[in-house]
Amino acid sequence: MMALSGLSVSFDTAQALRDVSLQVPQGTRLGIVGESGSGKSMLGLSMMGMVPEAARVSGRIMLDGTDLSGASERLWRRHRARRVAMIFQEPMAALNPLQRLGDTVMEPLQVHLGLSRAAARTRALELFDEVGIPDPPARLRQYPHEISGGQRQRVLIALALSCDPALLIADEPTTALDAHVALRIIELLVDLAERRQMALVFISHDLAAVARATERIAVMYGGEIAEEGPTAAVLENPRHPYTRGLLGARPGIGGATPARGADGRRQRLPTIPGSVPPLSQLPAGCRFAGRCPVEMPHCADTRPAAYPLPGDRHAACHLLGAGA
Protein backbone atom coordinates (compact mmCIF):
# COMPACT_ATOMS: atom_id res chain seq x y z
CA MET A 1 0.00 0.00 0.00
CA MET A 2 2.97 2.27 0.62
CA ALA A 3 5.81 2.21 -1.89
CA LEU A 4 8.80 4.53 -2.08
CA SER A 5 10.87 4.65 -5.21
CA GLY A 6 14.04 6.63 -5.71
CA LEU A 7 13.18 8.85 -2.77
CA SER A 8 15.75 11.52 -1.95
CA VAL A 9 15.42 14.21 0.70
CA SER A 10 18.05 16.90 0.76
CA PHE A 11 18.76 20.09 2.60
CA ASP A 12 21.05 22.95 1.67
CA THR A 13 24.13 21.34 3.15
CA ALA A 14 23.26 17.67 3.41
CA GLN A 15 21.39 14.83 1.85
CA ALA A 16 19.31 13.02 4.44
CA LEU A 17 18.01 10.31 2.12
CA ARG A 18 19.48 9.16 -1.20
CA ASP A 19 17.58 7.07 -3.69
CA VAL A 20 15.58 5.01 -1.23
CA SER A 21 13.17 2.41 -2.59
CA LEU A 22 10.96 0.35 -0.31
CA GLN A 23 7.66 -1.43 -0.40
CA VAL A 24 5.27 -1.90 2.47
CA PRO A 25 2.45 -4.13 1.22
CA GLN A 26 -0.86 -4.30 3.06
CA GLY A 27 -0.62 -6.07 6.40
CA THR A 28 3.17 -6.57 6.43
CA ARG A 29 5.64 -5.57 9.10
CA LEU A 30 8.85 -3.88 8.00
CA GLY A 31 11.71 -2.96 10.31
CA ILE A 32 14.09 -0.11 9.59
CA VAL A 33 17.35 -0.18 11.51
CA GLY A 34 20.36 2.07 11.49
CA GLU A 35 22.47 4.30 13.69
CA SER A 36 21.50 7.84 14.64
CA GLY A 37 21.80 9.99 11.57
CA SER A 38 21.26 7.13 9.14
CA GLY A 39 18.08 8.78 7.90
CA LYS A 40 15.63 6.30 9.37
CA SER A 41 13.54 8.94 11.13
CA MET A 42 13.52 11.09 8.00
CA LEU A 43 12.24 8.06 6.12
CA GLY A 44 9.39 7.72 8.62
CA LEU A 45 8.54 11.41 8.34
CA SER A 46 8.58 11.16 4.54
CA MET A 47 5.90 8.50 4.70
CA MET A 48 3.75 10.97 6.70
CA GLY A 49 4.47 13.95 4.45
CA MET A 50 6.11 15.59 7.45
CA VAL A 51 9.62 16.36 6.23
CA PRO A 52 10.78 19.84 7.30
CA GLU A 53 9.69 22.65 5.01
CA ALA A 54 13.27 23.45 4.04
CA ALA A 55 13.78 19.97 2.54
CA ARG A 56 13.75 19.18 -1.16
CA VAL A 57 12.04 15.91 -1.93
CA SER A 58 12.43 13.95 -5.15
CA GLY A 59 11.35 10.47 -6.12
CA ARG A 60 7.96 8.96 -5.53
CA ILE A 61 5.94 8.30 -2.39
CA MET A 62 3.10 6.06 -3.54
CA LEU A 63 0.19 5.62 -1.16
CA ASP A 64 -2.56 3.32 -2.48
CA GLY A 65 -1.35 3.99 -6.01
CA THR A 66 -1.27 7.79 -5.69
CA ASP A 67 2.01 9.68 -5.81
CA LEU A 68 2.13 12.04 -2.84
CA SER A 69 5.74 13.19 -3.16
CA GLY A 70 4.84 16.74 -4.14
CA ALA A 71 1.51 16.82 -2.35
CA SER A 72 0.38 19.84 -0.34
CA GLU A 73 -0.08 19.80 3.42
CA ARG A 74 -3.83 19.89 2.80
CA LEU A 75 -3.71 16.73 0.69
CA TRP A 76 -1.46 14.92 3.15
CA ARG A 77 -3.82 15.78 5.99
CA ARG A 78 -6.54 13.72 4.31
CA HIS A 79 -4.34 10.63 4.55
CA ARG A 80 -2.83 11.17 7.97
CA ALA A 81 -4.61 9.30 10.75
CA ARG A 82 -7.01 7.68 8.24
CA ARG A 83 -4.47 5.90 6.01
CA VAL A 84 -1.10 6.37 7.72
CA ALA A 85 -0.50 7.13 11.36
CA MET A 86 2.64 7.52 13.43
CA ILE A 87 3.85 7.10 16.98
CA PHE A 88 6.92 8.80 18.32
CA GLN A 89 10.05 8.07 20.29
CA GLU A 90 9.41 10.11 23.40
CA PRO A 91 6.06 9.25 24.92
CA MET A 92 6.87 11.85 27.57
CA ALA A 93 7.02 14.63 25.01
CA ALA A 94 4.44 13.48 22.48
CA LEU A 95 1.40 14.27 24.63
CA ASN A 96 0.21 17.81 25.25
CA PRO A 97 0.76 18.33 29.01
CA LEU A 98 -2.32 20.54 29.23
CA GLN A 99 -4.76 18.22 27.50
CA ARG A 100 -6.67 15.36 29.10
CA LEU A 101 -5.83 11.97 27.58
CA GLY A 102 -9.46 11.51 26.57
CA ASP A 103 -9.56 14.79 24.66
CA THR A 104 -6.32 13.92 22.86
CA VAL A 105 -7.70 10.61 21.62
CA MET A 106 -11.22 11.90 20.93
CA GLU A 107 -10.04 14.86 18.86
CA PRO A 108 -9.30 12.98 15.60
CA LEU A 109 -12.45 10.89 16.05
CA GLN A 110 -14.56 14.02 16.14
CA VAL A 111 -12.63 15.89 13.45
CA HIS A 112 -12.02 13.13 10.90
CA LEU A 113 -14.80 10.65 11.51
CA GLY A 114 -17.37 13.28 12.48
CA LEU A 115 -18.37 11.38 15.61
CA SER A 116 -20.39 13.12 18.30
CA ARG A 117 -18.67 13.68 21.61
CA ALA A 118 -20.53 10.79 23.17
CA ALA A 119 -19.72 8.43 20.29
CA ALA A 120 -16.07 9.55 20.30
CA ARG A 121 -15.94 8.82 24.02
CA THR A 122 -17.30 5.32 23.51
CA ARG A 123 -14.76 4.72 20.75
CA ALA A 124 -11.93 6.11 22.87
CA LEU A 125 -12.86 3.72 25.67
CA GLU A 126 -12.75 0.81 23.20
CA LEU A 127 -9.36 1.98 21.89
CA PHE A 128 -7.91 2.28 25.40
CA ASP A 129 -9.18 -1.21 26.11
CA GLU A 130 -7.71 -2.53 22.85
CA VAL A 131 -4.22 -1.18 23.63
CA GLY A 132 -4.35 -2.63 27.13
CA ILE A 133 -4.86 0.45 29.28
CA PRO A 134 -6.48 -0.56 32.56
CA ASP A 135 -9.58 1.31 33.78
CA PRO A 136 -10.20 3.35 30.61
CA PRO A 137 -12.95 5.64 32.05
CA ALA A 138 -10.57 6.92 34.72
CA ARG A 139 -7.70 7.35 32.24
CA LEU A 140 -9.80 9.52 29.92
CA ARG A 141 -9.94 12.21 32.58
CA GLN A 142 -6.24 12.11 33.47
CA TYR A 143 -3.40 14.30 32.27
CA PRO A 144 -0.16 12.91 30.76
CA HIS A 145 1.93 13.57 33.89
CA GLU A 146 -0.34 11.31 35.91
CA ILE A 147 0.56 8.11 34.03
CA SER A 148 3.75 6.17 33.34
CA GLY A 149 5.85 6.17 30.17
CA GLY A 150 4.58 2.78 29.05
CA GLN A 151 0.98 3.87 29.55
CA ARG A 152 1.66 7.08 27.63
CA GLN A 153 3.02 5.09 24.71
CA ARG A 154 -0.18 3.02 24.81
CA VAL A 155 -2.24 6.24 24.74
CA LEU A 156 -0.24 7.38 21.71
CA ILE A 157 -0.86 4.04 20.03
CA ALA A 158 -4.59 4.45 20.77
CA LEU A 159 -4.40 7.94 19.26
CA ALA A 160 -2.64 6.62 16.17
CA LEU A 161 -5.18 3.82 15.76
CA SER A 162 -8.19 6.08 16.29
CA CYS A 163 -9.09 6.38 12.61
CA ASP A 164 -8.18 2.80 11.65
CA PRO A 165 -5.06 3.50 9.59
CA ALA A 166 -3.85 0.89 7.11
CA LEU A 167 -0.23 1.69 7.95
CA LEU A 168 1.30 2.53 11.32
CA ILE A 169 4.78 4.03 11.47
CA ALA A 170 6.47 3.56 14.83
CA ASP A 171 9.58 5.74 15.16
CA GLU A 172 11.71 4.27 17.95
CA PRO A 173 8.60 3.47 19.99
CA THR A 174 10.49 1.61 22.68
CA THR A 175 13.75 3.55 22.96
CA ALA A 176 12.62 5.72 25.86
CA LEU A 177 11.09 2.82 27.77
CA ASP A 178 12.74 0.29 30.04
CA ALA A 179 13.34 -3.18 28.64
CA HIS A 180 10.39 -4.97 30.17
CA VAL A 181 7.87 -2.27 29.17
CA ALA A 182 9.46 -2.09 25.71
CA LEU A 183 8.86 -5.80 25.20
CA ARG A 184 5.20 -5.43 26.09
CA ILE A 185 4.80 -2.52 23.67
CA ILE A 186 6.41 -4.56 20.87
CA GLU A 187 4.07 -7.46 21.57
CA LEU A 188 1.14 -5.06 21.51
CA LEU A 189 2.19 -3.54 18.17
CA VAL A 190 2.65 -6.94 16.54
CA ASP A 191 -0.65 -8.14 17.95
CA LEU A 192 -2.50 -5.05 16.75
CA ALA A 193 -0.94 -5.24 13.29
CA GLU A 194 -1.98 -8.87 12.91
CA ARG A 195 -5.45 -8.43 14.30
CA ARG A 196 -6.22 -5.34 12.24
CA GLN A 197 -4.42 -6.50 9.08
CA MET A 198 -2.47 -3.26 9.41
CA ALA A 199 0.96 -2.66 7.92
CA LEU A 200 3.66 -1.68 10.42
CA VAL A 201 6.89 0.20 9.82
CA PHE A 202 9.03 -0.28 12.91
CA ILE A 203 11.95 2.12 13.08
CA SER A 204 14.59 1.30 15.67
CA HIS A 205 18.28 0.94 16.37
CA ASP A 206 17.47 -2.05 18.54
CA LEU A 207 18.08 -5.15 16.40
CA ALA A 208 16.48 -7.47 18.95
CA ALA A 209 13.30 -5.40 18.96
CA VAL A 210 13.16 -5.35 15.17
CA ALA A 211 13.84 -9.09 14.98
CA ARG A 212 10.91 -9.69 17.28
CA ALA A 213 8.51 -7.29 15.61
CA THR A 214 9.01 -7.59 11.87
CA GLU A 215 8.94 -9.90 8.85
CA ARG A 216 11.27 -7.86 6.68
CA ILE A 217 14.11 -5.55 7.58
CA ALA A 218 15.86 -2.66 5.88
CA VAL A 219 19.29 -1.68 7.19
CA MET A 220 20.06 1.98 6.64
CA TYR A 221 23.39 3.74 6.54
CA GLY A 222 24.12 7.33 5.53
CA GLY A 223 20.66 7.95 4.11
CA GLU A 224 20.63 4.81 1.96
CA ILE A 225 19.37 1.30 2.30
CA ALA A 226 22.42 -0.95 2.67
CA GLU A 227 20.56 -4.22 2.78
CA GLU A 228 16.96 -5.32 2.70
CA GLY A 229 15.27 -8.69 2.99
CA PRO A 230 13.40 -11.12 5.24
CA THR A 231 14.30 -10.30 8.85
CA ALA A 232 15.47 -13.77 9.88
CA ALA A 233 17.58 -14.28 6.74
CA VAL A 234 19.27 -10.88 6.97
CA LEU A 235 20.09 -11.23 10.64
CA GLU A 236 21.36 -14.80 10.32
CA ASN A 237 23.31 -14.28 7.17
CA PRO A 238 24.11 -10.61 6.63
CA ARG A 239 25.60 -9.89 3.21
CA HIS A 240 26.44 -6.19 3.46
CA PRO A 241 29.65 -5.40 5.40
CA TYR A 242 27.78 -2.76 7.38
CA THR A 243 25.08 -5.19 8.50
CA ARG A 244 27.83 -7.61 9.51
CA GLY A 245 29.53 -4.91 11.53
CA LEU A 246 26.25 -3.92 13.15
CA LEU A 247 25.47 -7.51 14.14
CA GLY A 248 29.03 -8.04 15.35
CA ALA A 249 28.78 -5.01 17.61
CA ARG A 250 26.00 -6.45 19.73
CA PRO A 251 27.01 -7.48 23.24
CA GLY A 252 26.23 -10.99 24.41
CA ILE A 253 23.96 -12.30 21.70
CA GLY A 254 21.86 -15.08 23.17
CA GLY A 255 23.13 -14.30 26.66
CA ALA A 256 26.75 -15.16 25.88
CA THR A 257 29.46 -13.00 27.36
CA PRO A 258 32.36 -11.94 25.16
CA ALA A 259 34.70 -14.85 24.53
CA ARG A 260 38.08 -15.03 26.17
CA GLY A 261 41.03 -14.37 23.97
CA ALA A 262 44.23 -16.41 23.74
CA ASP A 263 45.72 -14.44 26.64
CA GLY A 264 42.76 -15.32 28.84
CA ARG A 265 41.37 -11.78 29.01
CA ARG A 266 37.91 -10.97 27.85
CA GLN A 267 37.90 -9.59 24.34
CA ARG A 268 36.66 -6.11 23.80
CA LEU A 269 33.28 -5.74 22.13
CA PRO A 270 33.89 -5.58 18.39
CA THR A 271 32.97 -2.21 16.94
CA ILE A 272 32.77 -0.64 13.53
CA PRO A 273 35.85 1.54 13.20
CA GLY A 274 35.27 5.28 13.01
CA SER A 275 31.93 6.97 13.45
CA VAL A 276 29.09 7.90 11.14
CA PRO A 277 30.30 10.94 9.22
CA PRO A 278 28.04 14.01 9.21
CA LEU A 279 25.50 13.84 6.38
CA SER A 280 27.28 16.70 4.67
CA GLN A 281 30.59 14.78 4.50
CA LEU A 282 29.47 11.40 3.25
CA PRO A 283 31.51 9.80 0.48
CA ALA A 284 30.02 10.21 -2.98
CA GLY A 285 30.19 6.51 -3.82
CA CYS A 286 29.32 3.87 -1.28
CA ARG A 287 28.28 5.67 1.89
CA PHE A 288 30.14 3.07 3.98
CA ALA A 289 33.46 3.73 2.25
CA GLY A 290 36.14 4.78 4.70
CA ARG A 291 34.82 2.54 7.48
CA CYS A 292 34.36 -0.64 5.49
CA PRO A 293 36.72 -3.55 6.39
CA VAL A 294 36.56 -5.00 2.86
CA GLU A 295 36.74 -1.75 0.96
CA MET A 296 37.96 -1.73 -2.64
CA PRO A 297 39.65 1.18 -4.41
CA HIS A 298 36.62 2.26 -6.43
CA CYS A 299 34.15 2.11 -3.53
CA ALA A 300 34.49 5.73 -2.44
CA ASP A 301 33.68 7.04 -5.92
CA THR A 302 31.25 4.55 -7.42
CA ARG A 303 27.85 4.04 -5.97
CA PRO A 304 26.92 0.35 -5.65
CA ALA A 305 23.54 -0.66 -7.02
CA ALA A 306 21.11 -2.67 -4.91
CA TYR A 307 22.11 -6.14 -6.13
CA PRO A 308 19.34 -8.71 -5.88
CA LEU A 309 20.22 -11.81 -3.89
CA PRO A 310 18.50 -15.15 -3.66
CA GLY A 311 15.69 -15.31 -1.09
CA ASP A 312 13.95 -12.08 -2.10
CA ARG A 313 16.59 -9.79 -0.68
CA HIS A 314 19.15 -7.34 -1.92
CA ALA A 315 22.18 -5.45 -0.72
CA ALA A 316 24.08 -2.45 -2.04
CA CYS A 317 27.70 -3.55 -2.09
CA HIS A 318 30.21 -3.83 -4.94
CA LEU A 319 31.37 -7.18 -3.57
CA LEU A 320 28.03 -8.67 -4.51
CA GLY A 321 28.05 -7.25 -8.03
CA ALA A 322 28.48 -9.43 -11.09
CA GLY A 323 31.93 -8.00 -11.75
CA ALA A 324 33.29 -8.56 -8.26
Added chain:
Amino acid sequence: MTRHLTPNLVLGALLVAFVVGMAALSLVWTPHDHAAMSIRARFGPASDIHWLGTDQLGRDIVSQLMVAARNSMTVALIAVLAGGSIGVALGLLASALGGWVEDLIMRVADIGFAFPALLFAIMLSAVFGPSLWVAVIAIAFINIPVFARVTRGAANVIWTRDYVAAARAAGHGKLAISRDHILPNVAAPVIVQATIEFAIAILAEAALSYLGLGAQPPSPSWGRMLSEAQTLMFMAPQLAIYPGLCIMAAVLGFSLLGDALRDITDPRLTRSRQA
Protein backbone atom coordinates in the same frame (compact mmCIF):
# COMPACT_ATOMS: atom_id res chain seq x y z
CA MET B 1 4.75 26.37 46.94
CA THR B 2 5.95 28.62 49.74
CA ARG B 3 9.12 29.41 47.84
CA HIS B 4 6.92 31.36 45.40
CA LEU B 5 5.68 33.66 48.19
CA THR B 6 8.33 36.28 47.55
CA PRO B 7 8.02 39.83 48.97
CA ASN B 8 7.34 40.99 45.39
CA LEU B 9 4.34 38.71 45.06
CA VAL B 10 2.88 39.59 48.47
CA LEU B 11 3.32 43.36 48.12
CA GLY B 12 2.16 43.32 44.50
CA ALA B 13 -0.92 41.27 45.31
CA LEU B 14 -1.81 43.51 48.28
CA LEU B 15 -1.48 46.72 46.24
CA VAL B 16 -3.49 45.23 43.37
CA ALA B 17 -6.15 44.01 45.79
CA PHE B 18 -6.34 47.50 47.33
CA VAL B 19 -6.72 49.33 43.99
CA VAL B 20 -9.06 46.77 42.44
CA GLY B 21 -11.09 46.65 45.66
CA MET B 22 -11.43 50.43 45.59
CA ALA B 23 -12.61 50.33 41.99
CA ALA B 24 -15.02 47.46 42.63
CA LEU B 25 -16.50 49.10 45.71
CA SER B 26 -17.19 52.30 43.75
CA LEU B 27 -19.62 50.33 41.59
CA VAL B 28 -22.00 49.97 44.53
CA TRP B 29 -20.95 52.56 47.06
CA THR B 30 -18.93 55.73 47.47
CA PRO B 31 -18.93 57.88 50.61
CA HIS B 32 -20.43 60.78 48.63
CA ASP B 33 -21.51 61.57 45.10
CA HIS B 34 -18.12 62.05 43.45
CA ALA B 35 -19.40 64.94 41.30
CA ALA B 36 -21.39 66.82 43.97
CA MET B 37 -19.85 70.27 44.34
CA SER B 38 -20.05 72.54 47.36
CA ILE B 39 -18.18 75.83 47.01
CA ARG B 40 -18.56 76.55 50.74
CA ALA B 41 -16.79 73.32 51.62
CA ARG B 42 -13.87 73.68 49.20
CA PHE B 43 -10.37 72.77 50.32
CA GLY B 44 -11.94 71.06 53.30
CA PRO B 45 -9.53 69.22 55.60
CA ALA B 46 -9.74 65.52 56.30
CA SER B 47 -12.69 64.85 58.59
CA ASP B 48 -15.24 62.25 59.64
CA ILE B 49 -17.42 63.27 56.69
CA HIS B 50 -14.73 63.76 54.03
CA TRP B 51 -11.98 61.28 54.96
CA LEU B 52 -9.35 62.90 52.77
CA GLY B 53 -10.98 66.32 52.59
CA THR B 54 -12.45 68.10 49.56
CA ASP B 55 -10.98 69.64 46.43
CA GLN B 56 -11.13 73.16 44.96
CA LEU B 57 -14.82 72.69 44.07
CA GLY B 58 -15.73 71.03 47.37
CA ARG B 59 -15.98 67.51 45.89
CA ASP B 60 -15.21 64.56 48.13
CA ILE B 61 -11.68 63.31 47.33
CA VAL B 62 -12.16 59.70 48.46
CA SER B 63 -15.21 59.32 46.22
CA GLN B 64 -13.34 60.81 43.28
CA LEU B 65 -10.34 58.56 43.81
CA MET B 66 -12.59 55.53 43.92
CA VAL B 67 -14.46 56.36 40.72
CA ALA B 68 -11.16 57.31 39.09
CA ALA B 69 -9.78 53.91 40.03
CA ARG B 70 -12.76 52.31 38.31
CA ASN B 71 -12.23 54.41 35.18
CA SER B 72 -8.56 53.63 35.14
CA MET B 73 -9.11 49.86 35.59
CA THR B 74 -11.80 49.85 32.91
CA VAL B 75 -9.58 51.58 30.38
CA ALA B 76 -6.62 49.34 31.17
CA LEU B 77 -8.72 46.17 31.14
CA ILE B 78 -10.45 46.86 27.82
CA ALA B 79 -7.25 48.12 26.21
CA VAL B 80 -5.11 45.16 27.33
CA LEU B 81 -7.84 42.62 26.49
CA ALA B 82 -8.47 44.07 23.04
CA GLY B 83 -4.85 44.72 22.16
CA GLY B 84 -3.82 41.42 23.72
CA SER B 85 -6.41 39.36 21.84
CA ILE B 86 -5.45 40.85 18.49
CA GLY B 87 -1.75 40.57 19.29
CA VAL B 88 -2.01 36.95 20.46
CA ALA B 89 -4.03 36.02 17.37
CA LEU B 90 -1.46 37.65 15.09
CA GLY B 91 1.41 36.00 16.95
CA LEU B 92 -0.20 32.56 16.68
CA LEU B 93 -0.90 33.14 12.99
CA ALA B 94 2.68 34.27 12.31
CA SER B 95 4.06 31.24 14.11
CA ALA B 96 1.68 28.78 12.45
CA LEU B 97 2.12 29.95 8.88
CA GLY B 98 5.76 31.01 8.97
CA GLY B 99 7.43 32.20 5.80
CA TRP B 100 6.51 35.57 4.36
CA VAL B 101 3.34 35.84 6.48
CA GLU B 102 5.43 35.63 9.65
CA ASP B 103 7.94 38.14 8.27
CA LEU B 104 5.18 40.55 7.29
CA ILE B 105 3.37 40.39 10.64
CA MET B 106 6.56 40.76 12.65
CA ARG B 107 7.92 43.66 10.58
CA VAL B 108 4.57 45.50 10.87
CA ALA B 109 4.78 44.82 14.63
CA ASP B 110 8.26 46.39 14.63
CA ILE B 111 6.76 49.52 13.06
CA GLY B 112 4.03 49.45 15.72
CA PHE B 113 6.73 49.40 18.40
CA ALA B 114 8.20 52.58 16.98
CA PHE B 115 4.87 54.38 17.37
CA PRO B 116 4.39 56.13 20.75
CA ALA B 117 0.90 55.76 22.30
CA LEU B 118 0.84 59.44 23.13
CA LEU B 119 1.34 60.46 19.52
CA PHE B 120 -1.36 58.06 18.42
CA ALA B 121 -3.75 59.38 21.08
CA ILE B 122 -3.13 62.98 20.02
CA MET B 123 -3.81 61.97 16.42
CA LEU B 124 -7.02 60.15 17.36
CA SER B 125 -8.31 63.00 19.52
CA ALA B 126 -7.56 65.46 16.73
CA VAL B 127 -9.84 63.42 14.51
CA PHE B 128 -12.56 62.23 16.91
CA GLY B 129 -12.24 64.68 19.80
CA PRO B 130 -10.82 63.70 23.18
CA SER B 131 -12.65 60.97 25.12
CA LEU B 132 -11.99 57.94 27.27
CA TRP B 133 -12.32 55.80 24.15
CA VAL B 134 -9.43 57.61 22.51
CA ALA B 135 -7.30 56.50 25.45
CA VAL B 136 -8.63 52.94 25.20
CA ILE B 137 -7.94 52.66 21.46
CA ALA B 138 -4.49 54.24 21.67
CA ILE B 139 -3.39 51.94 24.53
CA ALA B 140 -4.91 48.88 22.86
CA PHE B 141 -3.08 49.74 19.67
CA ILE B 142 0.36 49.85 21.27
CA ASN B 143 -0.37 46.54 23.01
CA ILE B 144 -0.88 44.64 19.73
CA PRO B 145 2.80 44.38 18.70
CA VAL B 146 3.90 43.60 22.27
CA PHE B 147 1.59 40.59 22.50
CA ALA B 148 2.25 39.53 18.91
CA ARG B 149 5.98 39.35 19.63
CA VAL B 150 5.66 37.53 22.97
CA THR B 151 3.16 35.03 21.56
CA ARG B 152 5.09 34.31 18.39
CA GLY B 153 8.31 33.74 20.31
CA ALA B 154 6.70 31.33 22.75
CA ALA B 155 4.65 29.63 20.03
CA ASN B 156 7.71 28.96 17.87
CA VAL B 157 9.14 26.94 20.75
CA ILE B 158 5.93 24.93 21.19
CA TRP B 159 5.77 24.15 17.46
CA THR B 160 8.96 22.10 17.79
CA ARG B 161 7.45 19.87 20.50
CA ASP B 162 6.70 16.23 19.79
CA TYR B 163 3.06 16.58 20.76
CA VAL B 164 2.61 19.07 17.96
CA ALA B 165 4.17 16.53 15.57
CA ALA B 166 1.81 13.93 17.02
CA ALA B 167 -1.13 16.25 16.42
CA ARG B 168 0.01 16.78 12.81
CA ALA B 169 0.38 13.03 12.41
CA ALA B 170 -3.19 12.74 13.65
CA GLY B 171 -4.19 14.88 10.67
CA HIS B 172 -4.91 18.18 12.43
CA GLY B 173 -4.47 21.45 10.58
CA LYS B 174 -2.28 24.35 11.61
CA LEU B 175 -5.11 26.50 12.88
CA ALA B 176 -6.64 23.67 14.91
CA ILE B 177 -3.21 22.89 16.38
CA SER B 178 -2.71 26.58 17.20
CA ARG B 179 -6.02 26.63 19.07
CA ASP B 180 -5.79 23.29 20.86
CA HIS B 181 -2.08 22.88 21.52
CA ILE B 182 -0.16 26.12 21.02
CA LEU B 183 -2.50 28.62 22.73
CA PRO B 184 -2.85 26.75 26.05
CA ASN B 185 0.90 26.26 26.20
CA VAL B 186 1.79 29.91 25.56
CA ALA B 187 -0.79 31.14 28.09
CA ALA B 188 1.73 31.54 30.92
CA PRO B 189 4.04 34.10 29.26
CA VAL B 190 1.02 35.88 27.76
CA ILE B 191 -0.63 36.26 31.18
CA VAL B 192 2.61 37.55 32.68
CA GLN B 193 2.91 40.06 29.86
CA ALA B 194 -0.73 41.09 30.31
CA THR B 195 -0.12 41.89 33.99
CA ILE B 196 2.86 44.05 33.15
CA GLU B 197 1.02 45.72 30.27
CA PHE B 198 -1.84 46.44 32.67
CA ALA B 199 0.52 48.56 34.77
CA ILE B 200 1.78 50.36 31.69
CA ALA B 201 -1.81 50.94 30.55
CA ILE B 202 -2.73 52.53 33.90
CA LEU B 203 0.24 54.87 33.60
CA ALA B 204 -0.63 55.67 29.98
CA GLU B 205 -4.24 56.41 30.88
CA ALA B 206 -3.10 58.74 33.65
CA ALA B 207 -0.74 60.51 31.25
CA LEU B 208 -3.40 60.89 28.55
CA SER B 209 -5.97 62.16 31.07
CA TYR B 210 -3.38 64.55 32.48
CA LEU B 211 -3.07 66.00 28.98
CA GLY B 212 -6.84 66.13 28.64
CA LEU B 213 -6.96 63.33 26.06
CA GLY B 214 -8.62 60.78 28.35
CA ALA B 215 -11.53 60.98 30.77
CA GLN B 216 -13.58 64.16 30.33
CA PRO B 217 -15.16 66.06 33.22
CA PRO B 218 -17.09 65.33 35.32
CA SER B 219 -15.81 61.76 35.05
CA PRO B 220 -12.85 61.71 37.44
CA SER B 221 -9.44 60.33 36.58
CA TRP B 222 -6.22 60.23 38.57
CA GLY B 223 -4.38 61.91 35.72
CA ARG B 224 -6.87 64.75 35.43
CA MET B 225 -6.99 65.20 39.21
CA LEU B 226 -3.23 65.65 39.05
CA SER B 227 -3.39 68.19 36.28
CA GLU B 228 -6.12 70.17 38.08
CA ALA B 229 -4.14 70.10 41.31
CA GLN B 230 -1.02 71.34 39.56
CA THR B 231 -1.96 75.04 39.72
CA LEU B 232 -2.87 74.65 43.40
CA MET B 233 0.35 72.86 44.32
CA PHE B 234 1.39 75.35 47.01
CA MET B 235 -2.09 76.03 48.33
CA ALA B 236 -3.32 72.44 48.60
CA PRO B 237 -0.54 69.95 47.88
CA GLN B 238 -2.69 67.05 49.16
CA LEU B 239 -4.85 67.34 46.00
CA ALA B 240 -1.84 66.21 43.95
CA ILE B 241 -0.44 63.77 46.48
CA TYR B 242 -3.52 61.51 46.81
CA PRO B 243 -4.03 60.73 43.09
CA GLY B 244 -0.26 60.48 42.73
CA LEU B 245 -0.14 57.85 45.47
CA CYS B 246 -2.99 55.96 43.80
CA ILE B 247 -1.18 55.87 40.45
CA MET B 248 1.97 54.71 42.18
CA ALA B 249 0.13 51.98 44.10
CA ALA B 250 -1.59 50.69 40.97
CA VAL B 251 1.48 50.73 38.72
CA LEU B 252 3.80 49.34 41.37
CA GLY B 253 1.25 46.67 42.33
CA PHE B 254 0.72 45.33 38.83
CA SER B 255 4.44 45.57 37.97
CA LEU B 256 5.47 43.62 41.05
CA LEU B 257 2.73 41.07 40.46
CA GLY B 258 3.83 40.67 36.84
CA ASP B 259 7.47 40.21 37.87
CA ALA B 260 6.52 37.67 40.51
CA LEU B 261 4.38 35.73 38.04
CA ARG B 262 7.23 35.77 35.54
CA ASP B 263 9.57 34.35 38.15
CA ILE B 264 7.08 31.60 38.95
CA THR B 265 6.36 30.60 35.36
CA ASP B 266 9.85 30.97 33.88
CA PRO B 267 11.58 27.63 34.42
CA ARG B 268 15.03 29.10 33.85
CA LEU B 269 14.61 31.46 36.78
CA THR B 270 13.05 28.73 38.90
CA ARG B 271 16.07 26.49 38.34
CA SER B 272 18.59 29.16 39.15
CA ARG B 273 16.76 29.95 42.36
CA GLN B 274 16.75 26.33 43.44
CA ALA B 275 20.44 25.94 42.72
